[in-house]
Amino acid sequence: MYSFDYHRPGSVADVAKALLANPEARLLAGGQTLIPTLKQRLAQPAAVIDLGGIADLKMIKRDGATLVIGAMATHDMVARSADVKAAIPALAALAGGIGDPQVRNVGTIGGSVANNDPAADYPAAVLALGATVVTNKRQIVADQFFAGMFSTVLDAGEIITALHFPVPKKAAYAKFEQRASRYALVGAFVADTGAGVRCAITGCGAGGVFRSAEIEAALAKMFAADALKGVKISVANIMGDIHGSAEYRAAMVPVIAARAVAMAV
Numbered sequence: 001m002y003s004f005d006y007h008r009p010g011s012v013a014d015v016a017k018a019l020l021a022n023p024e025a026r027l028l029a030g031g032q033t034l035i036p037t038l039k040q041r042l043a044q045p046a047a048v049i050d051l052g053g054i055a056d057l058k059m060i061k062r063d064g065a066t067l068v069i070g071a072m073a074t075h076d077m078v079a080r081s082a083d084v085k086a087a088i089p090a091l092a093a094l095a096g097g098i099g100d101p102q103v104r105n106v107g108t109i110g111g112s113v114a115n116n117d118p119a120a121d122y123p124a125a126v127l128a129l130g131a132t133v134v135t136n137k138r139q140i141v142a143d144q145f146f147a148g149m150f151s152t153v154l155d156a157g158e159i160i161t162a163l164h165f166p167v168p169k170k171a172a173y174a175k176f177e178q179r180a181s182r183y184a185l186v187g188a189f190v191a192d193t194g195a196g197v198r199c200a201i202t203g204c205g206a207g208g209v210f211r212s213a214e215i216e217a218a219l220a221k222m223f224a225a226d227a228l229k230g231v232k233i234s235v236a237n238i239m240g241d242i243h244g245s246a247e248y249r250a251a252m253v254p255v256i257a258a259r260a261v262a263m264a265v
């Protein structure tokens with residue numbers, strides 16, 4: 001690890017000021033991704049700005065038809081929250097299935113969404129539920145937020161402050177996981193939003209998380225697991241690695257999506 005200056009401001013405004021003074025600084029949330037990156041010397045920021053001192057970002061509340069989750073809410077907080085369990089139980093279950101207790105106790109929803117790992121779970125929920133990413137500068141709808149593997153439309157130094165999830169009629173998340181890390185090899189989040197059916201797939205997209213037009217079209221006709229029998233996913237945009245080929249993952253997408261639909265209904 002290279003040496004760096006460490007800052008721990010007490011408000012989002014002070015984080016923004018610290019970023020202005022240190023434009024090359026990196027934000028630190030749970031550190032589950034950033035700290036290994038620094039340890040391996042894959043990044044050399046002059047400063048690290050820790051969001052851990054901002055109490056306002058560590059909150060969860062129901063606001064009418066919207067579930068509001070602060071960026072620094074840990075996976076464990078989301079998994080245990082009575083508000084999340086009541087409004088979107090699929091989201092609580094997803095959070096409870098991330099990694100292991102150590103990872104869930106420190107990893108945050110804001111860090112996960114900003115990082116946009118192609119195998120991460122939250123991006124699928126954000127996209128399928130049509131959530132809004134709230135930053136210190138603007139509000140970004142999910143369909144416009146994810147910009148490719150490990151990439152989002154966040155500007156340098158833009159801070160995610162919260163996620164706004166519209167409460168769906170029905171939703172569920174299923175994943176076929178890598179046994180050691182519990183990252184998704186194929187994960188499917190399905191939601192009947194009331195305004196239509198959305199299905200986001202994680203773990204296998206060559207460009208990261210994506211909505212599956214094939215699955216959404218089949219589920220729009222009938223929101224049932226049987227509707228996905230015979231649905232084929234093209235391998236063109238599916239990635240393969242040592243854990244599974246692109247063909248294998250493409251074949252798994254409708255299977256995992258059908259499991260999610262069965263859970264939702």
Ligand SMILES: Cc1cc2nc3c(=O)[nH]c(=O)nc-3n(C[C@H](O)[C@H](O)[C@H](O)COP(=O)(O)OP(=O)(O)OC[C@H]3O[C@@H](n4cnc5c(N)ncnc54)[C@H](O)[C@@H]3O)c2cc1C
Nearest residue numbers: 029030031032033034099107108110111120121160182183
């Ligand atoms: C062993 C292990 C197993 C895991 N298993 C899973 C799994 O099964 N499923 C899964 O989805 N994830 C998994 N993860 C990922 C983990 O849960 C975290 O979500 C992830 O590492 C990032 O969250 P973090 O809070 O640690 O962010 P950090 O590592 O602190 O930050 C990650 C990146 O996001 C930026 N950032 C952080 N917060 C903000 C913000 N508020 N605004 C803007 N940018 C920000 C940082 O600058 C950095 O670039 C695993 C991680 C480990 C180490």
